[in-house]
Amino acid sequence: MAKSSPLSLNELMERAHNMAGIRLADIASDNNIMVPTDLRRDxxxxxxxxxxxxxxxAGSKPEQDFLHLGVELKTIPIDHKGKPLETTYVTVAPLINIQGMTWENSVVYHKLQRVLWVPVEGERSIPVGERRVGTPILWQPxxxxxxxxxxxxxxIMELIALGQVDKITARQGEVLQLRPKAANSKVLTESISEDGSIQLSNPRGFYLKIDFTQQILTNEFS
Structure with missing residues (x-):
């Protein structure tokens, strides 16, 4: 059963710190949640x-996970040296109706104003339930x-507006990248084409690059 939402930032951080060093199996048992054998389907x-x-x-809504506290939650899988093992998903990218959109009113800006990072052991050699939670970090850019x-x-948004969405690669961007975000390549959504009409493309998501999240963790723990 999901816990009630914390009423203050202090309460949220206390809960996060209380998880540090605990196995996922113990947290799952406490919440009556089954532990999957592996994460391929989960x-x-x-x-x-x-x-x-x-x-x-928030669940999957385009707002911060703790909107009343102004905090987004991100779990981040790390290896035994504390290095992130994958990029971090931020939010779905808008591909149409983007006139007048600015950085300050974007979902990416809103979600990354203050993030609670929760590192978790992520090496595949460790069974899912045996993986432990690390020390949380409350971060502001x-x-x-x-x-x-x-x-x-x-x-990236300028390229989307120019109808170049299908030419954007994951190499674009120093810290933020755009990547396909769907179960498979058959999933399609509307996007702007080069002549300004509507075409169909794979949905895209904004992701933080590994070097960027590594910098956040290093700055905190060094």
Whole structure:
């Protein structure tokens, strides 16, 4: 059963710190949730488990997980050296109706204003239930990080507006990248074509690159 939402930032951080060092199997048992054998079919399971334990409210809505506290929750799988093992999904990218959209009113900006990072052991050699939760980090972007994020977002959104969405690769962007976000390549959504008409493309999502999240963890723990 999901916990009630924390009423204050202190309560949220206390819950997050109380998870540090605990096995996922123990957290799952506490929440009456079954532990999957592996994550191939349950890719979002760890994130959902941590959301449940901390009392996050947003689910898949395009808003912060703890809107009343101004905090987004991100679990991040790490290896034994503390390095992130994958990019971090932020939100779905808008591919139509983007006139007048600015960095300050974008979902990416809103979600990354303040993030509670919860590192979790992610190496495949460790059974899912045996993986332990790490020390949480409450992060706000520095002026430099905010500038990098804005620059990448604006460049990517400009290419989308010009009908170039299908030419954008994951290499684009210093810290933020655009990648297909769907179960398979058959899933299609509307996007802007080069002549300004509507075409069909794969849905896209914004992701934070590994080097960027690595920097966040390093800055915190060094």
């Amino acid at each position: 890719k979002g399971w760890i994130g959902q488990l941590i959301e449940s334990e901390l009392g996050a409210l 520095t002026a430099q990080q905010a500038k990098q994020l804005q620059q990448d977002w604006e460049e």
